[in-house]
Amino acid sequence: MKWTVKWQTRSTAVIGAAVVLGLVAGCGGADAPVSGDRSGKDGSPSARKGPAWTGKAVPGLAGKPSWSLSSEEAGTCPGYAGTVSNGRAEDERCVVGDVSALVVEEPRKEGAAETRFTVRLRELKTGTVRKKLTVRVAADPGDTVDTTDATAAEHVQVSEWKDGSPALLVRSRVHTPADGLAKERLRSVFTMYDPSGRKLGSSAFDDDAYDGLPVRRGYVVADGDGDGQKYLPIGGGKTVETELKGETELGTRIDAGFGVSISSDVSYQPFAEWLVATDARTGKKLWSTEDLEPPAALRERLDEETGTSSWIAPLQEGSAVLGWSVYAEESKGGVLTIIDAKTGRRLTEGPASDYSTGADDDASVLSPDGGTVVTQYGEGAVAWDTKSGKELWRQAEGEQNIRPVALPGNGVLYAELDDSGPAALGMRDKKVLRTGLEKLPEFSNNGYAVINADNGFFVFATQHAERTPRT
Numbered sequence: 001m002k003w004t005v006k007w008q009t010r011s012t013a014v015i016g017a018a019v020v021l022g023l024v025a026g027c028g029g030a031d032a033p034v035s036g037d038r039s040g041k042d043g044s045p046s047a048r049k050g051p052a053w054t055g056k057a058v059p060g061l062a063g064k065p066s067w068s069l070s071s072e073e074a075g076t077c078p079g080y081a082g083t084v085s086n087g088r089a090e091d092e093r094c095v096v097g098d099v100s101a102l103v104v105e106e107p108r109k110e111g112a113a114e115t116r117f118t119v120r121l122r123e124l125k126t127g128t129v130r131k132k133l134t135v136r137v138a139a140d141p142g143d144t145v146d147t148t149d150a151t152a153a154e155h156v157q158v159s160e161w162k163d164g165s166p167a168l169l170v171r172s173r174v175h176t177p178a179d180g181l182a183k184e185r186l187r188s189v190f191t192m193y194d195p196s197g198r199k200l201g202s203s204a205f206d207d208d209a210y211d212g213l214p215v216r217r218g219y220v221v222a223d224g225d226g227d228g229q230k231y232l233p234i235g236g237g238k239t240v241e242t243e244l245k246g247e248t249e250l251g252t253r254i255d256a257g258f259g260v261s262i263s264s265d266v267s268y269q270p271f272a273e274w275l276v277a278t279d280a281r282t283g284k285k286l287w288s289t290e291d292l293e294p295p296a297a298l299r300e301r302l303d304e305e306t307g308t309s310s311w312i313a314p315l316q317e318g319s320a321v322l323g324w325s326v327y328a329e330e331s332k333g334g335v336l337t338i339i340d341a342k343t344g345r346r347l348t349e350g351p352a353s354d355y356s357t358g359a360d361d362d363a364s365v366l367s368p369d370g371g372t373v374v375t376q377y378g379e380g381a382v383a384w385d386t387k388s389g390k391e392l393w394r395q396a397e398g399e400q401n402i403r404p405v406a407l408p409g410n411g412v413l414y415a416e417l418d419d420s421g422p423a424a425l426g427m428r429d430k431k432v433l434r435t436g437l438e439k440l441p442e443f444s445n446n447g448y449a450v451i452n453a454d455n456g457f458f459v460f461a462t463q464h465a466e467r468t469p470r471t
Contacts, residue, residue: 050065050070050456051068051070051455052068053458055437056436058437059411060408060411060424060463061441061463062461062462064460065459066124066127066448066460066461067459068457068458069456070457071457073104074452074457075102076103076104076153077092077093077094077101077103078093078094078119079091079093079157079158080159081157081215082214083214092153094442095124095443096121097165097166097195097444097446098123098444098446098448099122099124099130100122100124100450100457100459101119101120101168102120103119103152105152113138113175114137114138114139115139117134118133118135119132119133119135119168119170121196121197124444124446124459130195130197131193135156135172136172137173138174139175140175140186154171155170156170156171157215159215159216160216161192161194161217162217164217166195166445167193167195168192168194170190173187173189173211174186174189174204185206188205189202190204190215190234192218192235200234200235201235202234203220203233210232215234220232228242228243228283242282243283260277260280260341261277261280262275262277262278262312263276264276265288265290267290271306271307272309273309274288275288276288276290277342286342287343292344294308294335295335298324298325298326298334301326306326306329308327309324309325309328310322310334313363314341315338315386318341318342319338319339321337321364322337323335323336324337325353333353334352335350335351335353336353336382336384337349337350348386348389350375351382353380353382363375363404364376365405366386366407367408367409367427368408368409369409370386372407372427374402374413374415376402376403379401380401381394381395381402382394382395383428392428393430400420401417401418402417402430405440406442408443410465411426411427411428411464411465412424412426413425413427413430414440414441417435420435422436423435423437424437426465427465438451439451441460448461448462449461
């Protein structure tokens with residue numbers, strides 16, 4: 001008998017993981033319309049006093065911010081480069097490695113032919129400006145492209161470079177008037193920087209067709225000349241042609257680099273939808289749940305007519321959470337596992353889950369040491385040890401649904417609760433430490449957390465939850 005799987009797309013929040021599909025590209029290197037300085041004179045926290053934190057103490061963060069800025073001075077945070085039609089508020093990202101990226105739109109003179117943004121990369125430890133960038137977005141004299149609605153989140157975005165390291169993407173636009181026999185040109189320029197402000201690579205395109213396309217792992221993802229997508233490398237390099245048909249059809253992508261793409265293969269004998277993993281660059285099949293052995297706890301419920309169903313969520317580089325259940329019997333429960341993303345090999349068999357097929361935004365978050373994962377599965381969450389598979393806690397009947405957001409290793413799980421909104425819970429026991437938080441923190445890779453609140457931009461040092469003062 002063949003095993004069966006029902007596949008679902010999961011939009012996941014993953015902490016401490018390089019979970020991205022590489023895509024992005026350039027048609028040769030180009031100098032972006034971006035200038036920079038390293039003076040730092042306007043960025044030293046000793047030169048100013050920012051607003052005081054008046055909110056509740058946040059478990060896992062120091063009682064007072066290390067530094068802060070007024071909302072006017074801070075501006076806005078960048079968007080996220082990895083989604084189509086960028087610039088949405090929910091895609092806000094403030095942290096790039098060990099710096100914050102803050103964007104201010106400069107005053108625009110009447111009749112000006114471009115919009116300008118200033119980006120300041122501030123060291124999270126001190127608030128000092130490490131690098132200042134000026135982003136120019138030119139208008140099209142033919143009025144096919146306007147800059148009046150240009151937003152910071154559309155033109156400055158958090159991303160990652162080809163090696164998976166944090167990076168900032170700047171999407172500029174340059175207008176060159178006709179000169180002699182040279183035609184007028186309007187170019188879109190994609191430039192990527194590391195957290196120090198060093199340029200990693202830049203590529204220009206002769207129209208605005210690539211403006212809204214996703215950029216992942218140093219590549220622009222675009223439609224290919226045939227049926228598949230192509231990845232255009234920013235900063236020059238070889239364009240990668242693929243057999244991939246697009247995000248909607250393929251659904252989830254897992255693993256680092258170009259990644260592993262997940263699709264489904266419907267079966268009627270037995271009734272099933274196999275989950276198929278494909279190399280996103282070559283189109284080669286890597287594994288299928290048709291060929292994987294389900295957990296022992298489920299096998300006795302299978303027969304010649306009924307197979308398994310499952311869902312998958314990125315975990316950390318090279319691995320993923322694979323949740324198993326019996327096809328059409330998800331309400332009777334399932335089993336969580338961790339697999340090798342490229343082979344499908346089971347690494348750990350975890351606890352049972354109260355499996356639900358109704359959610360499309362379930363998440364898994366991982367501790368920095370890789371030892372603990374909190375997995376949401378539709379109508380609840382469970383915390384478990386990634387090595388032994390031992391359950392640490394699970395949600396009980398009647399509790400608010402926990403959607404995990406961050407597990408930074410300070411004894412706290414930061415999550416969204418159905419009724420209470422942003423909250424801090426004990427990592428080991430899900431004890432409620434604080435509800436009613438204005439906003440959940442965003443964490444850096446060097447021990448700091450950012451809260452971009454309504455009354456200012458605040459940076460806190462992280463600490464263990466037991467040391468958080470009570471207010």
